[in-house]
Amino acid sequence: MTAKNAFYAQSGGVTAVINASACGVIETARQHKDKIANVYAGRNGIIGALTEDLIDTSSESDAAIAALRYTPSGAFGSCRYKLKSLEANKREYERLIEVFKAHDIGYFFYNGGGDSADTCFKVSQLSETAGFPVQAVHVPKTVDNDLPITDNCPGFGSVAKYIAVSTLEASFDVRSMAKTSTKIFVIEVMGRHAGWIAAAGGLVEDHDIPVLILFPEIELDQERFLAAVKAKVEKHDFCTIVVSEGAKYPDGRFLAEQGTRDAFGHAQLGGAAPVVANMVKDALGYKFHWAVADYLQRAARHLASKTDVDQAYAMGKAAVELALQGHNAIMPTIVRASNAPYRWEVGEAPLSKVANVEKFMPRDFISEDGLGITTACKEYLIPLIQGEDYPPFEKGLPKYVTLKNAPVAKKLGAFEL
Amino acid sequence: MTAKNAFYAQSGGVTAVINASACGVIETARQHKDKIANVYAGRNGIIGALTEDLIDTSSESDAAIAALRYTPSGAFGSCRYKLKSLEANKREYERLIEVFKAHDIGYFFYNGGGDSADTCFKVSQLSETAGFPVQAVHVPKTVDNDLPITDNCPGFGSVAKYIAVSTLEASFDVRSMAKTSTKIFVIEVMGRHAGWIAAAGGLVEDHDIPVLILFPEIELDQERFLAAVKAKVEKHDFCTIVVSEGAKYPDGRFLAEQGTRDAFGHAQLGGAAPVVANMVKDALGYKFHWAVADYLQRAARHLASKTDVDQAYAMGKAAVELALQGHNAIMPTIVRASNAPYRWEVGEAPLSKVANVEKFMPRDFISEDGLGITTACKEYLIPLIQGEDYPPFEKGLPKYVTLKNAPVAKKLGAFEL
Numbered sequence: 032m033t034a035k036n037a038f039y040a041q042s043g044g045v046t047a048v049i050n051a052s053a054c055g056v057i058e059t060a061r062q063h064k065d066k067i068a069n070v071y072a073g074r075n076g077i078i079g080a081l082t083e084d085l086i087d088t089s090s091e092s093d094a095a096i097a098a099l100r101y102t103p104s105g106a107f108g109s110c111r112y113k114l115k116s117l118e119a120n121k122r123e124y125e126r127l128i129e130v131f132k133a134h135d136i137g138y139f140f141y142n143g144g145g146d147s148a149d150t151c152f153k154v155s156q157l158s159e160t161a162g163f164p165v166q167a168v169h170v171p172k173t174v175d176n177d178l179p180i181t182d183n184c185p186g187f188g189s190v191a192k193y194i195a196v197s198t199l200e201a202s203f204d205v206r207s208m209a210k211t212s213t214k215i216f217v218i219e220v221m222g223r224h225a226g227w228i229a230a231a232g233g234l235v236e237d238h239d240i241p242v243l244i245l246f247p248e249i250e251l252d253q254e255r256f257l258a259a260v261k262a263k264v265e266k267h268d269f270c271t272i273v274v275s276e277g278a279k280y281p282d283g284r285f286l287a288e289q290g291t292r293d294a295f296g297h298a299q300l301g302g303a304a305p306v307v308a309n310m311v312k313d314a315l316g317y318k319f320h321w322a323v324a325d326y327l328q329r330a331a332r333h334l335a336s337k338t339d340v341d342q343a344y345a346m347g348k349a350a351v352e353l354a355l356q357g358h359n360a361i362m363p364t365i366v367r368a369s370n371a372p373y374r375w376e377v378g379e380a381p382l383s384k385v386a387n388v389e390k391f392m393p394r395d396f397i398s399e400d401g402l403g404i405t406t407a408c409k410e411y412l413i414p415l416i417q418g419e420d421y422p423p424f425e426k427g428l429p430k431y432v433t434l435k436n437a438p439v440a441k442k443l444g445a446f447e448l
Numbered sequence: 449m450t451a452k453n454a455f456y457a458q459s460g461g462v463t464a465v466i467n468a469s470a471c472g473v474i475e476t477a478r479q480h481k482d483k484i485a486n487v488y489a490g491r492n493g494i495i496g497a498l499t500e501d502l503i504d505t506s507s508e509s510d511a512a513i514a515a516l517r518y519t520p521s522g523a524f525g526s527c528r529y530k531l532k533s534l535e536a537n538k539r540e541y542e543r544l545i546e547v548f549k550a551h552d553i554g555y556f557f558y559n560g561g562g563d564s565a566d567t568c569f570k571v572s573q574l575s576e577t578a579g580f581p582v583q584a585v586h587v588p589k590t591v592d593n594d595l596p597i598t599d600n601c602p603g604f605g606s607v608a609k610y611i612a613v614s615t616l617e618a619s620f621d622v623r624s625m626a627k628t629s630t631k632i633f634v635i636e637v638m639g640r641h642a643g644w645i646a647a648a649g650g651l652v653e654d655h656d657i658p659v660l661i662l663f664p665e666i667e668l669d670q671e672r673f674l675a676a677v678k679a680k681v682e683k684h685d686f687c688t689i690v691v692s693e694g695a696k697y698p699d700g701r702f703l704a705e706q707g708t709r710d711a712f713g714h715a716q717l718g719g720a721a722p723v724v725a726n727m728v729k730d731a732l733g734y735k736f737h738w739a740v741a742d743y744l745q746r747a748a749r750h751l752a753s754k755t756d757v758d759q760a761y762a763m764g765k766a767a768v769e770l771a772l773q774g775h776n777a778i779m780p781t782i783v784r785a786s787n788a789p790y791r792w793e794v795g796e797a798p799l800s801k802v803a804n805v806e807k808f809m810p811r812d813f814i815s816e817d818g819l820g821i822t823t824a825c826k827e828y829l830i831p832l833i834q835g836e837d838y839p840p841f842e843k844g845l846p847k848y849v850t851l852k853n854a855p856v857a858k859k860l861g862a863f864e865l
Contacts, residue, residue, distance in 0.1 A: 045624045046623065047617075074625035076628075077630065078628065103620055104620035104622035104624040108623075108624050109625055110626055111625075192844055195845055196845060198843055199844075199846065200743075200749060201743040201746060201747050204521045207526045208461070208527075209525075209529050210492035210525055211492065234844075238850075239850065253785040300601050304740075305719060322739075323721075324629075324739060324744065325738060325739035326617075326737055326739060327618055327635075331616050331617055332617060333613055334751070336844065360615045413843050417843065417844045418844070419838070419839070421836070421839055424836055427612065427832075427835070428613060429616065429617075429650065433655075
């Protein structure tokens, strides 16, 4: 078997640990030089493959690649760009094959969420549909935690930890101020369709914090919600509210829609927190503060979950190993072996069963009134936020790596996206 | 000298390290039982003194008090409540004396910012004005860093570290996404009148991040600002903007005023970030994300600056020592002895010179165009965010302490606020 090159790309929203997966891919590939000559990364994701804008990761030192493990964001750039079906856009697939041929690419590692799993699956079919031999392996990543089959998704554990810790800290703050000032603290978190991240805020309940959650899965019952807020404030003098960006009115409208859409056609959200805060103020008169964590939550590598970092790395490593074993159209998964003590192992799933399937919060993870989480949910979440894995600091700031990202010499003509 | 009791209270907005000062006060008092019998804390600040709602800190174990050092928020409750002048509200001062007499209070430690320094100063004058012997010492605290004389204020270093780290991490994220998605990231930070916290966001400039800052001290020149954003995006493909909640239009209006005011009559702010984001979008068309850190920034004990924690503790300790030396109407200060290596020592300032004076950013800390910080500013800031001081974690969350807060038996009748 002659050594082929591998293509690796990051796709969709980045996370605190997607670079840990990149680290797993590249370090593992470097241990198998006989089979994987070089790892070429797509600059800005799949766009890098289409425009032949490849990054030569072999020009990075071992130390720089190791530093990816504790560096948030997407070190090679990511993109929001979804390939259409082969029938609808044959030109893009032909271009991919052209680029892969020109650079002797035999392995395709795609690091992303549900939309990206679909792209990866389409690429995996090129052997059959276009007669081009490439092994495509998806490396799971999404803060939304909504990929099927895998017990959880790399990226989620760290954002869950960030939201749980931040909600706890801000709730302590509000509790201090409630006598004469703020009684309501609203924190808006990511999660367009699935409430996994919002659920993590519910973990503060075990620290004596009165908390209510607005999930995307449960349509807002305004009357019930306001009654619950009132009851919490009357009992505890304050209340913390975690609202998912995807929380909706009964008519299906998002609490806050900015009116713009991303490249996948998803509505761009933001600003549910002030809507909820004002709703409470108008009905109950409580003084409020609100926060929108936005990118802070998914970039917060300084507070990453060690479990998450380890799993992100393991998924990158397993992806390469699956490819070397000859697999195609596959994704490594995280399999939960036990809850307490938490044990997990690496499994695998066929991409045909992963692409375009979203995993929502099971109804028995949400409390009966729709405004909290259950014990089963807590047992699921706690292991995922377990452990700290601090980056090194210098002059008070984390010492994150910025790679050289040297380009691979182009061999083909330009390509219009 | 017979031992007297001490009164300690937390005032105004709480911080990640105000409890470290409480720890300093209580631990030091416990070492001088011959002079300070007990430390009684005001439940919810000065309101606890007025309503005779005192907390007996002697019922807390040494371990619980030690845990205050790494617990954010105000462990005894804080309040926004400013005493009027003696002439305007004699009744409140008479009540304070009544409560102090009833509980044998000889020392008054007040932990707060500028407004609180004024209250503390008024209490310090009770010896003269009302013939009641009490030694009042102010323990400096404010994330706004706007107290005069002291080189910096406990609470600021940690919020500065949080904002610098968060801005760095979110900027890495935006940089990854800029090719096809977000080009502008706006983070709103605290600081109503002084831009110290916003300035901390400027530290990311040394990590190759294009950043612009909107300070409260500099009125917004919209044309110049938008031109600067455009230049940054054309050069770097993205731009991070740090906006202070106190940023103003040239006519003096805040970029975002919610229309409500707090107990001190200050306008309650929030929501400058979406205003700035939409301003950029409307003028330049760039896709944006925005975050409002709000309480997260001042509660983030998980990312406290070690320098800040040490100084907060030292201020509490020094306050007790100053009182034991017989001082009144005084505040311990932080004196910078050298920048590199950073060395500081404890100084002192008379409260008459502290109360009601706000320290703004010096103009030579702000770049000429008004949208960034200078080298002098960076040299000032970097030592203050230096060092990490992580709290212990359990089950993935910080193990913060909640005190018993047992009440001291009341001896007096009720008092209406």
